[in-house]
Amino acid sequence: MIPISVVDIPAAAHDLVSDVLRSGMLAQGPKVARLEELAAEMAGARHAMAVNNGTTALVVAIEALQLQPGDEVVTTPFTFVATLNAILEAGATARFADIGDDYNVDVDSLAAAITPSTKVLLPVHLYGQAADMVAISALAESRGLAVVEDAAQSHGATQAGRPVGSWGIGCFSLYGTKNVTTGEGGLVTTNDDAIADRIRVLRNQGMRARYQYEVPGHNYRLTDLAAAVGIPQLERLGEINAVRNRNAAYLTDHLADVTGLTVPPVGADRGHVWHQYTVRIGPDALLSRDAFVEALQAEGVGCGVYYPRPVYDYDCYREHPRVIAGDAPQAERIAREVVSLPVHPKLSEGDLATIVSTVRKVLGC
Numbered sequence: 001m002i003p004i005s006v007v008d009i010p011a012a013a014h015d016l017v018s019d020v021l022r023s024g025m026l027a028q029g030p031k032v033a034r035l036e037e038l039a040a041e042m043a044g045a046r047h048a049m050a051v052n053n054g055t056t057a058l059v060v061a062i063e064a065l066q067l068q069p070g071d072e073v074v075t076t077p078f079t080f081v082a083t084l085n086a087i088l089e090a091g092a093t094a095r096f097a098d099i100g101d102d103y104n105v106d107v108d109s110l111a112a113a114i115t116p117s118t119k120v121l122l123p124v125h126l127y128g129q130a131a132d133m134v135a136i137s138a139l140a141e142s143r144g145l146a147v148v149e150d151a152a153q154s155h156g157a158t159q160a161g162r163p164v165g166s167w168g169i170g171c172f173s174l175y176g177t178k179n180v181t182t183g184e185g186g187l188v189t190t191n192d193d194a195i196a197d198r199i200r201v202l203r204n205q206g207m208r209a210r211y212q213y214e215v216p217g218h219n220y221r222l223t224d225l226a227a228a229v230g231i232p233q234l235e236r237l238g239e240i241n242a243v244r245n246r247n248a249a250y251l252t253d254h255l256a257d258v259t260g261l262t263v264p265p266v267g268a269d270r271g272h273v274w275h276q277y278t279v280r281i282g283p284d285a286l287l288s289r290d291a292f293v294e295a296l297q298a299e300g301v302g303c304g305v306y307y308p309r310p311v312y313d314y315d316c317y318r319e320h321p322r323v324i325a326g327d328a329p330q331a332e333r334i335a336r337e338v339v340s341l342p343v344h345p346k347l348s349e350g351d352l353a354t355i356v357s358t359v360r361k362v363l364g365c
């Protein structure tokens with residue numbers, strides 16, 4: 001079986017983890033500080049704060065904006081549920097725009113979804129590709145809105161050479177399947193000194209110093225043990241992303257002519273980091289999307305559907321007083337067509353050839 005993702009921890013992490021174990025100080029300390037330094041570099045941002053996962057990164061980012069009850073955050077419905085759960089956890093109301101062919105939020109639809117209650121635009125950089133941050137930043141500025149970037153899947157992605165996490169408040173996940181992982185973990189990046197300060201206080205029980213409580217906060221701290229796992233990965237992020245890019249280029253070169261399959265679009269000014277390589281299986285394909293998934297798996301090629309439905313389309317959100325679904329026909333159609341193929345850095349040339357020949361075989365091309 002060729003797996004859809006593989007965890008690849010550099011050998012250097014073993015030594016760093018041993019350092020932490022020997023030091024006897026496992027909680028937040030110097031390794032977290034080093035991870036934060038590297039994260040700030042990755043995002044081209046002045047500040048990076050490590051937290052215990054990508055969802056809490058989003059929660060503190062939104063909380064740092066000090067919204068009032070009824071304030072709205074506009075986002076994409078084509079995302080992992082954490083994006084929506086974080087908005088709700090932070091006490092805000094979620095409203096949805098539709099997406100474009102690149103799977104990311106469509107800027108015209110985003111503009112149309114803005115109401116007098118909107119305070120935040122929350123694009124998701126899905127699958128490793130930046131949303132149109134040039135346009136979204138201009139839109140936010142013209143309407144006086146804050147921007148939170150869900151960059152959970154996009155460590156090192158860029159638009160016009162500028163990294164994600166530097167446009168608004170950037171929120172990254174370090175979950176086990178992500179391009180950079182600490183098992184569980186997260187990062188928040190920002191160029192705003194006041195926001196960075198608030199996030200550092202919020203993640204540590206609302207304390208600026210021991211027993212000086214400024215706001216009701218959380219324990220969202222990351223451990224040095226986890227940071228030690230992430231440091232060598234961030235140090236070689238360029239290399240990891242380059243291999244993912246090579247793998248994606250091979251797949252696109254060899255699959256672009258397959259009837260009924262659409263290879264993933266890449267914007268001309270985007271630096272894609274290929275967290276997922278996601279194709280669409282359309283109505284003119286030999287098999288339905290679901291039959292294609294079954295056939296691939298039966299042939300030993302791992303694949304996954306991210307995500308089968310727009311995130312508002314579940315009973316627990318349909319009746320939720322702080323979830324405003326709106327109309328997202330493009331997201332609904334694309335959710336029925338997507339399937340992700342393996343693109344991770346541990347794929348051999350033989351694996352890539354097998355993925356291509358298997359996809360072509362099951363689609364009769």
Ligand SMILES: Cc1ncc(COP(=O)(O)O)c(C=O)c1O
Nearest residue numbers: 053054055080082152173174175
């Ligand atoms: C788009 C998106 N947002 C947020 C998250 C939340 O990250 P975590 O699982 O680290 O809480 C994830 C990852 O799982 C994600 O894919």
